[in-house]
Amino acid sequence: QVQLVESGGGVVQPGRSLRLSCAASGFTFSSYALHWVRQAPGEGLEWVATISYDGSNKFHADSVKGRFTISRDNSKKTLYLQMNSLRPEDTGVYYCARVGVWNSGTSLEYWGQGALVTVSS
Amino acid sequence: DIQMTQSPSSLSASVGDRVTITCRPSQNINNYLNWYQQKPGKAPKLLIYSASSLRSGVPSRFSGSGSGTDFTLTISGLQPEDFATYYCQQGYSTLWTFGQGTKVEIK
Numbered sequence: 001q002v003q004l005v006e007s008g009g010g011v012v013q014p015g016r017s018l019r020l021s022c023a024a025s026g027f028t029f030s031s032y033a034l035h036w037v038r039q040a041p042g043e044g045l046e047w048v049a050t051i052s053y054d055g056s057n058k059f060h061a062d063s064v065k066g067r068f069t070i071s072r073d074n075s076k077k078t079l080y081l082q083m084n085s086l087r088p089e090d091t092g093v094y095y096c097a098r099v100g101v102w103n104s105g106t107s108l109e110y111w112g113q114g115a116l117v118t119v120s121s
Numbered sequence: 122d123i124q125m126t127q128s129p130s131s132l133s134a135s136v137g138d139r140v141t142i143t144c145r146p147s148q149n150i151n152n153y154l155n156w157y158q159q160k161p162g163k164a165p166k167l168l169i170y171s172a173s174s175l176r177s178g179v180p181s182r183f184s185g186s187g188s189g190t191d192f193t194l195t196i197s198g199l200q201p202e203d204f205a206t207y208y209c210q211q212g213y214s215t216l217w218t219f220g221q222g223t224k225v226e227i228k
Contacts, residue, residue, distance in 0.1 A: 035217070037165075045157075045165065045208050047217040059215045062122065095164055103171040106212025107155040111164035 009115030022096030127220035144209035153213035
């Protein structure tokens with residue numbers, strides 16, 4: 001079955017960096033676009049970034065553009081989110097998710113359990 | 122960016138009720154609209170994709186409709202396990218956006 005397992009979360013000071021990883025299994029990793037979605041404590045869902053199946057196309061939300069970078073290693077079946085210049089408002093649970101096969105992959109069919117990132121001094 | 126406006130932000134309903142949640146994008150998104158359910162401490166789950174297609178395994182009491190700039194999620198016959206927060210999401214533009222969520226609570 002499809003599994004997505006995030007790791008790398010933790011407590012970090014403002015201005016520092018952190019890299020999240022998402023290990024995938026149960027599907028052909030190199031065939032699917034992947035996304036990061038985050039959720040601040042008590043708040044709604046916020047889309048963060050997407051990467052195409054081969055890594056050639058990447059898009060980031062305006063709120064993280066220039067600070068966060070999505071990437072993937074298809075040989076390791078792993079998705080990454082490099083987060084630099086972290087701010088307190090970046091605190092939240094970060095989910096990796098895989099697109100569905102319908103409608104040009106514009107929905108998120110499978111989600112990981114989430115990784116908690118806390119930005120605080 | 123495309124803004125997604127969900128209404129209401131919360132509602133109280135009883136088991137067996139029919140519940141309707143609305144999502145209005147700030148521009149035409151054709152049918153690139155999806156609905157998710159999230160329970161506290163859990164990852165979201167996809168319910169409806171492409172505005173009206175029910176994901177396999179999702180109970181048939183969930184249905185979606187609409188296109189363009191006006192979409193609806195309906196739960197026909199609310200069950201105890203349906204009390205949760207629901208989000209719409211557009212996949213029309215390269216920068217995706219979610220609605221702010223609708224919390225369905227027990228009356």
